[in-house]
Amino acid sequence: MTVPHPRGDDPRQKPSAERAARRLGTLARKWGYLISTTAYLPHTPEEIERELAVLVARLFEAVVSDPPELEEAAAVGARLVELRCVGADSLRRSLEVLGKALLREPELRRVDGLAERVVLVLGALSSGYGETLREDIQKRQEALSRALLKVEQETRQKQVITRAQFEEVFSGSASGVALTELDGRVLRANAALAKTLQRTPAEIAAMTLFDLVHPEEVGELREAYGELVAGRLHRLRVGRRLVGRDGEPMWATFAASVIRDAVGAPRQLITIVDDDTEVSLLQRRLSHQALHDVLTALPNRQFFSTRLENLLREADASRGVTLFHLDLDGFSQITGGLGQDLGDRVLRGVAAKLKTVFDGEKALIARLGGDEFGVLVQNTADTPGVLTLVRRITHELAEPEYVDGHRGVAVSASIGVVHRPPRDITPAELLRASDLTLRRVQRAGAQWGLFDRELDRRDRHEFGLAAAMAGAWETGEIEVGYRPLVAVVGGAVLGVEARLRWNHPVEGVLAHETCVRLAGETGLALPLGTWLLRTAVEQIAAAGVAVPLTVELTAHQAADPELVGEIRGVLESSGLAPERLRPGFPAATLLADSGDAADNLKVLAEIGVGAEIHEFGAAADVTCLVDMPTRTVRLAADVLAHRNHPLVAGSLAALIDAAHEAGAVVSVTGVDDEAQAEWWQERGADVACGPLYTALPGGLPAC
Structure with missing residues (x-):
């Protein structure tokens, strides 16, 4: 007998249907909770609840069907297995909750023989569950057996391959290989070891590993192998002397490891022996060559x-x-x-x-x-x-x-x-x-x-200053200062000369001559001289000083192929008129065989830059006034230092007269007081500079 279920098309049955649905949902939730405590379910609680709600509905249909749908109930049991509800208590808990719920369901109370129907349905569910679980277990066992069989086959193959690989390495290795007992007795030796020792493998197999090394090193080698077998060393690598058939010692490297059984107990030793005789000789030769x-x-x-x-x-x-x-x-x-x-x-x-x-x-x-x-x-x-x-x-x-x-x-x-x-x-x-x-x-x-300790101290001090010069230039310790060039007669300022000034934090102010000397020792002469030229021109132009600017050139700077281009560029960028710049060329560079400095001076004269000749002091220097387009000379410092000597005084007067006859202006330096100024005036010098003269035009910084 079939009990009619509430239908949605009958308005009077809607409340009853909704209550039944809620009860089914409550039952599915309770069932899901209980069964989740009996087995690991690879699903979320929401997924299990939805699945079990469907199964509850199917069981209700199976109970009310006439006759009861036992196959449907068996399918529900099979589905439980598919959902992996296969814990030890999963079926028992399921039968308990379902049996109570089916017997107490109000909608099923009018069904004739409800208890017998529930028993039949739950029995069919158990039968389907058990059969499906048995088949699942059988399939898993078969899969496991196949996997184990495959692993066993692969293991055997790997053992065969490993054994073959070992044999290939053992026999074909260029290094000597010995397989020994833990006490050093040789079990096997390959051909490479036999060749190294000039013995046959059979002869080596009748020996111990310690018979192969020099008697002086047996004790140390035994001790090292004992440490290896005891597990205090993971791997051994030492250099030892071997003894060949002829008794000649040979250097070799022993690399040994322990072969252990399945439980980790040491069983045998394998030792690789590399002949280092040639390498040792090569190392000694290389060491000799390196030294x-x-x-x-x-x-x-x-x-x-x-x-x-x-x-x-x-x-x-x-x-x-x-x-x-x-x-x-x-x-x-x-x-x-x-x-x-x-x-x-x-x-x-x-x-x-x-x-x-x-x-x-x-x-x-x-x-x-x-x-x-x-x-x-x-x-x-x-x-x-x-x-x-x-x-x-x-x-x-x-x-x-x-x-x-x-x-x-x-x-x-x-x-x-x-x-x-x-x-x-x-x-x-x-x-x-x-x-x-x-x-x-x-x-x-x-x-x-x-x-000489004192001279050594002085030289080290000089070299230290020279080494620090580049950094001082970079940090602004080296600056450009000026000194006036004054007419010996009348004292009018005829020009200014740019000079270097190093404000050293320890040594104090280092003069231009010191800066030039140190720069020449460190390769800074050319870049520092170029910087002095460019900076001085830019400062003079910015200050609006009307008198000419003199910049003394170093020998390298005077002969630099880039000098003319550098001067052209700085004149154009600063706006200074060419006739306002007077670079000073050392006389020796103008007389040099290369002629580079002389060429620079002549090209500068063509663009309006009137150069001067500095360090003027030898008779040969007079020829510069004949060949060069310049009319200003500065006497050399060594001439000035000995100006009062009778031999120098006569040649000095002749030198000044020769310069005047060529139409050149004669300049001197190092004038300290009025007496020296008068002395030079009497000798015919035209321009002077030195500590006596301090007035600078345009607020220029003094050197």
Whole structure:
């Protein structure tokens, strides 16, 4: 008998239908909650509730159908399995909640035999659930079996491949390989190891691993392998000496690892042996090359520096050491005129001659780089004096060598000597002292010189200033100042001269001459001189000063191919008239063979820039007035310094007269007081500058 359900087309049944729907929803929610406590469900609570609501409706239909739809109920059980409601208590909880709900549902109370129908439906649900769960388990077991079988097959294949790979590596490896017991007994050895040891694999297999190494190293190797087997080392890599069949030692690297079983227990050892005999020889050769000069085979600067400390410490405390630092004179002329190959032969010859000079002495001879050599002598009671050794060096080097049919080639050397320095001096400090001494000898034009502590202090101070000059320029410590150029007769300001001024934070104000000298030692002469020229022109133009501007050029600046272009550019950008600028050319540059400075002066004259000749002091300088379009000369500083000497006074008067006869104006510097000004006036000088004259036009800063 079928119990009619409320239908939506009957208005009187709508309230009953809505209540039934709410009850079904409540039942699905309760069922979902209970079943979620029995199994992990790969669904959200909302998804489970929707699925179970559908299943509840299907069960209601199965109960009220006549006869009951048992297949539908079985399908509901199967669907529970599909939803993974397969926990240990999932079915029991489902039957409990569904049985109570179906029996208490008001809409089902009019159904005849409701209890029997519910029992049949729930039984069919259980049957469908169990059958589907059994099939699912069977499928999963079959899938698991297939997966395990596949894993087993793959494992066997990997074992076969691994074994084949091991055999290939073991047999074909270029490195020697030995498989041993934990006590070192050899189980297998490959052909490469047999070749290295000059034995057969069978002979090696009858030995222990420790029979292969030098007897002096067996103990250390046993100890290292014991650490490896005990697990205190993960991998062993050591260098050891092997012993071949002929007894000759060979260097090799042992790289060993432990082979463990499935539970991690050590079973065997595998050792890879690389023959390092050739590598060791190569490393020694490379080490020698890294510390020795390839050309002369002498120690290089690095080796010399590292040995200095030991030699200083080992030397006789009362006699000490002597360091000779040599730099060949004019070596670039040899290589430039006769070729690099001949220059190399000369360097090898110098090395051989130095060995001859110091033969019998405890001396370390090195090539420090280029054409520089160093000799450190550990003085003894029989060591000759410094002067004697210097004379031997110069005499030996002066002996000409005849190379490839060339006339005899001989060299000389400038030598800086540091005699008996303090024992606690560092190698770097000693080399620095010898280098500064050598440079001082070269600047003085001498052949050799001894280290002087006071001169060394002065040179280091100068070099420190020179090194800091670029930074000072960058930070604005170096400025442009001016001094007036005054008529000797009458004192009128005829012009101004731009000069450098370094406001040093420690040394105070450094004058123009010092700045120029330091710039020449650091390569700043040209860029700093160009900056002085450009800055001075711009400042004079901006200040509206009416008198001409003089800027003294350095030798490099005077011969610079870019000088004319630089002056053109700064005149155009500043608006200064060309006749207002008077660059000063050193006389020596105008007489140089290259003629670059002379060409610059002539081109400047063509565009209206009237140059001056500075450092004017030799008879030959007068020819500049004949060949150059300039009519202003400035006497050289060394002439001014000796102006009162009878020999200089006569030539000075003749020089001034010659300049006047050429129509040139004569300028002098360094006028300190009125007496000097009168002295120059009597000699015929026209323009003067110096501490006596301080008035500057236009508020220009003084130098």
